[in-house]
Amino acid sequence: MNLYHYAAPATFYRLAGRWTPWFAWGAGLLTGIGLYISFFVAPTDFQQGEAYRIIFIHVPAAWMSMFIYLVMAFWCAIGLAFNTRLSFLMARALAPTGALFCFLALWTGALWGKPMWGAWWVWDARLTSQLILLFLYVGIMALWAAIDDPKRGDRAGALLILVGAVNVPIIYFSVKWWNTLHQGSSINLTKAPSMATIMLVGMLVMAIAAWLYTIAVALVRVRGLILERERHTDWAQEAMKALKEA
Amino acid sequence: MVWQSGTEFWSMGGYGLYVWGSFGVTGLGVALEVWLLRRGQRSLLNRLQRMQRWEAQ
Amino acid sequence: MRFPVILHEHLFSNPWLMQLSAHDLTCQRGDRLLFSGLQMDLQAGQLLLVQGGNGRGKTSFLRLLSGLSQPEAGEVRWNGESIDRVRETYQQSMVYLAHANGVKDDLTPVENVQIYAGLRGQKRVPAEIEPVLVRMGLAACLDLPARVLSFGQRRRVALAGLLVSGALLWILDEPLTGLDVRGVAEVETLLREHVQAGGMVVMTTHQPLRLQGVDTVMLQIGPVMQVDGSVSAPANEAA
Amino acid sequence: MRFPVILHEHLFSNPWLMQLSAHDLTCQRGDRLLFSGLQMDLQAGQLLLVQGGNGRGKTSFLRLLSGLSQPEAGEVRWNGESIDRVRETYQQSMVYLAHANGVKDDLTPVENVQIYAGLRGQKRVPAEIEPVLVRMGLAACLDLPARVLSFGQRRRVALAGLLVSGALLWILDEPLTGLDVRGVAEVETLLREHVQAGGMVVMTTHQPLRLQGVDTVMLQIGPVMQVDGSVSAPANEAA
Amino acid sequence: MWRFLLTVIRRDLLLAARRKGDWLTSQFFFVMVVSMFPLGIGADPEQLRRVAGGVLWVAALLASLLSLQRLYADDHRDGSLEQMLLSPQPALILALGKAIAHWLIFGLPLLVIAPLLGLQFALPPDAIGTLVIALAIGTPVLSLLGGVGAALTLGLRGGGTLLTLLILPLYVPALIFGAGAVDGVLAGLGAEAQLSLLGAFMGLCLLLAPWVTGAALRVSVD
Amino acid sequence: MWRFLLTVIRRDLLLAARRKGDWLTSQFFFVMVVSMFPLGIGADPEQLRRVAGGVLWVAALLASLLSLQRLYADDHRDGSLEQMLLSPQPALILALGKAIAHWLIFGLPLLVIAPLLGLQFALPPDAIGTLVIALAIGTPVLSLLGGVGAALTLGLRGGGTLLTLLILPLYVPALIFGAGAVDGVLAGLGAEAQLSLLGAFMGLCLLLAPWVTGAALRVSVD
Numbered sequence A: 001m002n003l004y005h006y007a008a009p010a011t012f013y014r015l016a017g018r019w020t021p022w023f024a025w026g027a028g029l030l031t032g033i034g035l036y037i038s039f040f041v042a043p044t045d046f047q048q049g050e051a052y053r054i055i056f057i058h059v060p061a062a063w064m065s066m067f068i069y070l071v072m073a074f075w076c077a078i079g080l081a082f083n084t085r086l087s088f089l090m091a092r093a094l095a096p097t098g099a100l101f102c103f104l105a106l107w108t109g110a111l112w113g114k115p116m117w118g119a120w121w122v123w124d125a126r127l128t129s130q131l132i133l134l135f136l137y138v139g140i141m142a143l144w145a146a147i148d149d150p151k152r153g154d155r156a157g158a159l160l161i162l163v164g165a166v167n168v169p170i171i172y173f174s175v176k177w178w179n180t181l182h183q184g185s186s187i188n189l190t191k192a193p194s195m196a197t198i199m200l201v202g203m204l205v206m207a208i209a210a211w212l213y214t215i216a217v218a219l220v221r222v223r224g225l226i227l228e229r230e231r232h233t234d235w236a237q238e239a240m241k242a243l244k245e246a
Numbered sequence B: 001m002v003w004q005s006g007t008e009f010w011s012m013g014g015y016g017l018y019v020w021g022s023f024g025v026t027g028l029g030v031a032l033e034v035w036l037l038r039r040g041q042r043s044l045l046n047r048l049q050r051m052q053r054w055e056a057q
Numbered sequence C, D: 001m002r003f004p005v006i007l008h009e010h011l012f013s014n015p016w017l018m019q020l021s022a023h024d025l026t027c028q029r030g031d032r033l034l035f036s037g038l039q040m041d042l043q044a045g046q047l048l049l050v051q052g053g054n055g056r057g058k059t060s061f062l063r064l065l066s067g068l069s070q071p072e073a074g075e076v077r078w079n080g081e082s083i084d085r086v087r088e089t090y091q092q093s094m095v096y097l098a099h100a101n102g103v104k105d106d107l108t109p110v111e112n113v114q115i116y117a118g119l120r121g122q123k124r125v126p127a128e129i130e131p132v133l134v135r136m137g138l139a140a141c142l143d144l145p146a147r148v149l150s151f152g153q154r155r156r157v158a159l160a161g162l163l164v165s166g167a168l169l170w171i172l173d174e175p176l177t178g179l180d181v182r183g184v185a186e187v188e189t190l191l192r193e194h195v196q197a198g199g200m201v202v203m204t205t206h207q208p209l210r211l212q213g214v215d216t217v218m219l220q221i222g223p224v225m226q227v228d229g230s231v232s233a234p235a236n237e238a239a
Numbered sequence E, F: 001m002w003r004f005l006l007t008v009i010r011r012d013l014l015l016a017a018r019r020k021g022d023w024l025t026s027q028f029f030f031v032m033v034v035s036m037f038p039l040g041i042g043a044d045p046e047q048l049r050r051v052a053g054g055v056l057w058v059a060a061l062l063a064s065l066l067s068l069q070r071l072y073a074d075d076h077r078d079g080s081l082e083q084m085l086l087s088p089q090p091a092l093i094l095a096l097g098k099a100i101a102h103w104l105i106f107g108l109p110l111l112v113i114a115p116l117l118g119l120q121f122a123l124p125p126d127a128i129g130t131l132v133i134a135l136a137i138g139t140p141v142l143s144l145l146g147g148v149g150a151a152l153t154l155g156l157r158g159g160g161t162l163l164t165l166l167i168l169p170l171y172v173p174a175l176i177f178g179a180g181a182v183d184g185v186l187a188g189l190g191a192e193a194q195l196s197l198l199g200a201f202m203g204l205c206l207l208l209a210p211w212v213t214g215a216a217l218r219v220s221v222d
Ligand code: HEM
Pocket: A055, A058, A059, A062, A063, A105, A106, A107, A108, A109, A110, A112, A113, A114, A116, A120, A121, A126, A127, A128, A130, A131, A189, A190, A191, A192
């Protein structure tokens, strides 16, 4: 198998077009199943009541926000090392979805925190580093938005993402340390004591759905980006014609 | 079945605001992203065509 | 008063062997293809005059040559090697004068030139620099901050920087902007002296230049322009 | 394609009565006396060409004329009245093009010109502006942000701003910098049209200008310069 | 005159819109400065609540400073400020228009964000209400006074930092009354007195600041 | 290479010296932000002491941001950055030289001022000592990381605020360890652990930041 073959924009554009519906439908289906499990299969938690159902969104969103960042960093490293333009486009296509999940993790966390802790927000390590991750996402997208020249944007964004990737773990541990040093555990991010298997299953299903959704959305976005960058080539012109007819 | 009635389902044991706030905003966020994506695709296509026509001149 | 141009004092055993060439250069800015397939070859003792109307891509071309920006396709070679690979030697032998002067407002002309040389790894004392500035007609402004200088005087400071660098290859983007008639004549003399001593020059200008006795190569970017408005076919462009 | 210059559409019952004059102007910058006792008188239908070497004080003189800076002594009068006293009317009839273009990088040429007009209290729709920009050779850049334009193209945007202003008096500081030959020819035509329609122009340039048929007044600031380097006595300067 | 004022405002809004997201960054700065504080001073909610008013106000001042640096500086550099001063209207109107545009871009969004940050600092609802009102009265002061500073420091070496030096002391009354209003509510004392003082200060600035700014602009381009 | 590095440093110091007082304004900003706080949060000494470490560190971050905006921007605008990049040395050295010069101009004076401000906040002597040590280790981080941000945002619309957005999150570890060290001393826990973490973070930045900055500079002038 020749990787370069798949890294060629024209090939990838076509492949991405073929895959997208599968991922999209998969995401829809799994979301349906996940929602069914979250609301109709999973039992009421004896400690937190019904509020715990937020977990079925909160945890997948939190996972995705972190994972997407890592994937972006991976693509950027590849792009800078091998000068493959497609990799930068992947990073660009992923960022908005990452930011969305990051925001959703914060939002659902806040809505969960109010009934459980009595506060919308506490300066806990997880929460704080999640907030900083959101800042990073916004910063990266703001940087891209501010640069018109696509090549320059690609590289500048990639450098920032990599610096962030080195920094995020440091930030996480520093915040964690700061928090444990300062205050006694007046508030704890307690896990539901015995996570019933069905809850775990529900969370996993939702997480996979989020994955499929991310891939589908990113593929659509990357197709747009490819088309924009390659519009002078013959194949892109044909693709545009095909799109117009559709 | 966990729920006895529709009202019970919507009230979520008193936590309706929080639970539906979470799921609702998540739904909204995803819908917004999909909508923006579609609109972006369409406007991209228009833009590319405009530029093409311009370059052809 | 004439002071000799300090020329390639360094490294080069024989400047006459040097060569700058561009192979199949393509330059794209935004969604606009400025030129493609551009070929260029310049030997020591030659001057390349890049011509073309406003916005045709002269500045973009010079930035490619200097290595400040990367071409969409093709490459620039210095003595047959890609400038990306021999960046250090190349930048040692090359100076670039852009539309912006690169003159620090808060420093005097002497300090400006001194630092310019320092950045190129050369140590110059004011006594070496002042004659060059005097030659550039700045005798009256040696210790004014550049901020208060006039438009043309600032350009002259930048030109003085080139002179003390002793570089072999000069890349000059409209060096004549803002210069008065005497300044233009002075620059013409400099160019002639430099090229005849075996230097190389790549430059653009929209003003007429008197370069008798200089081995001049022309490079047209975009269509040739006549004043009456007619446009003839591009010369060096494989559009 | 030629589009008419939009000229003094406003206020003036008879532009031919207008007059700009300078009386005993003295300009000092830092500890340097640039000129003193300078007299100048310009009528409608005339062009004043300010000449002088780099750093002689041309820009300083134009800034005094425009009212941006205050003279050390003497005054500038518009129709016989000090411009400080009739600032509003004066600024209504005057536009000033400086070394800096006053072009906003983030806006397109059309928007730049539109805002320029708006600041002068005039409402212009894009349809009125585009022909002027096209005339200035910017047809291909109408909706690019000015940031990506070339040096000469940015100058052209600034010139288009002047054109739509419809002002009577143009004060132009080296309007030709960075323009290609066709741009220079275009500006010459504009100047001729404007002056012959009863407008007034004060300008500097270091490039040769063909202004046949234009009533041109010369003003020399500092000594007259010959290219061979000799310096003749100052003309208008009471040093 | 109205056309001129409107053009000035519309121009600045257009520029802000064109720099996508740029105008939002000064709001983000606000959010970020505020979020930095708990990291510096510890996460004890009680302590955070007590410093919340002060922290939010200081952050607002700093955010305004940051955006003010470019209020006239960009126009000065590219020569368009000279062009605006050469337009037939008095410089006072120009200054007023720029201040209004700045407030629309900077102050208005702040009013929307501030309550969320108040929640992060565990402020009670009535304190949050007061905070918003205080900001609504106080942020125009920041734009107006800031304009004076921006005009005075125009084109000076180190303008940005000099600006800070000139303006922060002038901001002090706004800071004291604004933060005081929030603290007053927290302490159960009510905020009317502080808010009306703040309002009076705002009125004074509205009268004087554009005039001074206009004069300073004329001086700066001389 | 040494000549180049030295020229870069000397050049920036010369420029700072030439703009009389300008370099001091970012120190003044520091002083002023810190002094603003008691106005905002009330004058209770006990409370002030508890927030002192955080306030001083946040103020240092903000002051560094302010001065960083102009680290490369001025050179970019007048074309001298291009000239420096065209010199025969790698951009890495340039970035390192600029960061060192920035630290000498910005960080060093801070170390002198900080103890005085610590006294204002009624910090005990050992806490002040720790504060100075923490700043000595931490301010190079600010210069180094800040250089990355300054290079990335070069010449962009709204560079100043964008810079803030990019850099403040990256500063978080320095802030936490730095302020934590002071608080550790106040709480009687000692500061060694925090200081050594801060030192490790500084080392990492020293290794990576100039490299990234150099790459970013090349990208930015492209
Ligand atoms: C704004 C507030 C919140 C934010 C930003 C937040 C953030 C996060 C993050 C980043 C994770 C993933 C951590 C990991 O996988 O290691 C997570 C997981 C989790 N969160 Fe939250 N959270 C918030 C509020 C809450 C609240 C209020 C609760 C419950 C009372 C909660 C319960 C959980 C649970 C149970 C997990 C799963 C833990 C695991 O799988 O290890 N979170 N949260």
